Amino acid sequence: MHQKKHFYTLKATERLKHRKKIDALFTAGQKFSLGEIRVVYHTTQAEEQAGLLLGVGVSKRYFKKAVDRNLIKRRLREAIRLSKLDFLPIVKEAGLNLDLFILYTSKEIPCFDHCLELVQAAVKKLARKLKP
C-alpha cells in the first residue's frame, strides 16, 4: 500500500451520504448538545475495517440564504478535518463504525475559530463517551 502523505483529509467516501443510514442514525442514534452545535452519533461493531462517516447540517429555518448555509457547513467540515486525528485512533482501537452528524443550531454565523473550539470540545466529549 502506498504511504499516505497527509492524514488531515475529508473525502467524499468519508461522508455520510446514504438516506437509509441517515434515517437510522437519527432514529437510533444518541445525541448531545454543546454550545451552538448538536451532535448525533451512532456506533456499530465493525466487521471488516473500522471507519468513520461524517455529515454536517444547517437548518433552513435559521438561515434563509444558501450562501450562509454553505459557509457554515464549510467551516464545520474544515474544523472536523483539522481535529479528526484526535479521535480517529480511539475509534479504530475500539473496532467500531462511527456515524456522526453535526448540526448547527444558532441564528448567528460563527467565525472559524469558534467552530474549531466547538468541534474540538465535542470531539473530546465524544472520545470520553466511547472509551469504556
Place this chain on the structure above:
RNA sequence: CCUUCUCUCCGCGCUGCCGCGGUACGCCUCGGCGUAUCGAGGAAAGUCCGGACAGCAUAGGGCAAUACACCGGCUAACGGCCGGGGAAUGGGAAACCAUUCACAGAUAGUGCCACAGAAAAUAACUACCCUCGCAAGAGGGAAAAGGUGAAAAUGUAGGGUAAGAGCCUACGGCAUGUUUCAGUAAUGGAACAGGCGGGUAAACCUUGUAUGCUGAAAUGCCAUGUAUACCGGUGGUCGAGAGCGGCCCGUUCAAGAAAGCAGCAAUGCUUUCACGCCGGAGGGUAGGCAGAUAGAUCGCUUCAGUAAUGAUGCGGCCAGAUAAAUGGCAGCGGCCCGAAGCCCGGGAAACCGGCUACGGGAACAGAAUCCGGCUUACAGGAGAGAAGAUUUU
C-alpha cells in the same frame, strides 16, 4: 470642477501551507496514490413568461377555461426585443425635445356610477311658455337658466318660436363612412356625405389570435427486495380491458350489456363477452448508470440591415456536484472612507488640492436538465452621453 440621470463594462490581485470535486495519464496490493489540468453569477435569485427535450394522451366539431390585443419587422418561440404611429405628462413663445403607455371594441348586450343634486341616462323639481280654472292647482310644451358633483347632454353667434330646442344657418370640436394623395401598414393631409344618445371593459362581456396534459423528483435500463401473502361474507378456473400505484411485486373490479375516447355534453366510433362478486386492509425497493453538459455555444473579423438581428470565415472548449465540490489560515499589494502631521503645490488670506503614520471598510449573492427573455437585489470602480448649478478666462 460639482451634482443628478441614462446606457455599457468590471465587480479585488498575487504568494505560501493545508484541503475538496471532475477529467486525462501513470503505478500497484484494485481502491487508493502521484502528476497535469479545469472548477459558480451578472444576477446562479424570484419562478413571471417562452422554448428545447421526455412521458402519457390524441376521430371530428361545439361549449367552457386561461392568456394576449396600434402597425411592421426580428426570433426556435414569447406576454420579449427593434423600428414606426398615436395618446398622455413635463419643459418651451414656437419649432421641437424628453419620459411614460395592459394602446381592440362603450350606436352588440347586461351591470355599476356612493354622498350631493331636480335629474347619473331616452332627465321635467324650481323658474319659462300655452290651455283650463275665481284661486289653490291640473294637463301639455320645452333641455335655453338653476349654488350640486369626479362627471350634467357638442361651444360661440345669428335666425326662428307662445316659450324653446342642431329645429335651421355660419365658424369651430368630436368620432364614422366614401373618394383621393403619401406610406408595406398603423396612420397622417385634403375634399365630400350623413351624424353627435356620458363614464367604466386592470366589471361581466364581444371580436380576433394562441394553448392537449404533466414535468428531469420527466423518462429508459440494471441491481436489491417482497407476497404464489391476509381478513369477512359461500368454492374453483380462464379473463380482453379498466382501476389502485413514483416504480416493482401484487391486489381489486366487471354481465346483459360494460368500458374507453383524460374539463363537460351530444353524435359517432372503438374494444370485449363464457356462468357467478362485493367490500376491507397491505408488503418491498428508493442504490447505480443513462438523461447530463459541444451548445438556438463563446470570442474576433467581414458583409447585409436605420436597428433588433442574420450570414460568412478563423480560432476556442468554458463546472458537472448529487446530504450536494470551488474552502480554511497567514502574508504582501491595490481600492474606498476618516485623518493627527504641517511635508509638498496653488493663493494676499480664508482656504483648496496632493502625500503619509494610524484606524475602519469591501456589496448583492451559490450552479442542480439546458437555453432565450422579464423582474428584483447590489459596496465600490471605469468609460460614453444628456441636463442643471458655480467659478475663471
Place this chain on the structure above:
RNA sequence: GGUCCUGUGGCCGAGUGGUUAGGCAGAGCUCUGCAAAAGCUUCUACAGCAGUUCGAAUCUGCUCGGGACCU
C-alpha cells in the same frame, strides 16, 4: 426541484369599488366599603411600492413576510 394558498389594531376575525364591523385584551370613568360582573368612553389597523378608476382593504403588476402540498 416543482405547485398552490394567504397577509385587516396587541390577539381572533367580518367586510364582492363609496366613512374599515364585532369580540377579547389595555387605559380611564360609573357602580361598590373594596373587588368581580355589568355599563359608558377611549387607544391602537387594511404587509410595502406602483398602476387602472372620480374614488382601491377590494381590481391588476412587482416586491416582502407566513403557511401548505408533491418527494
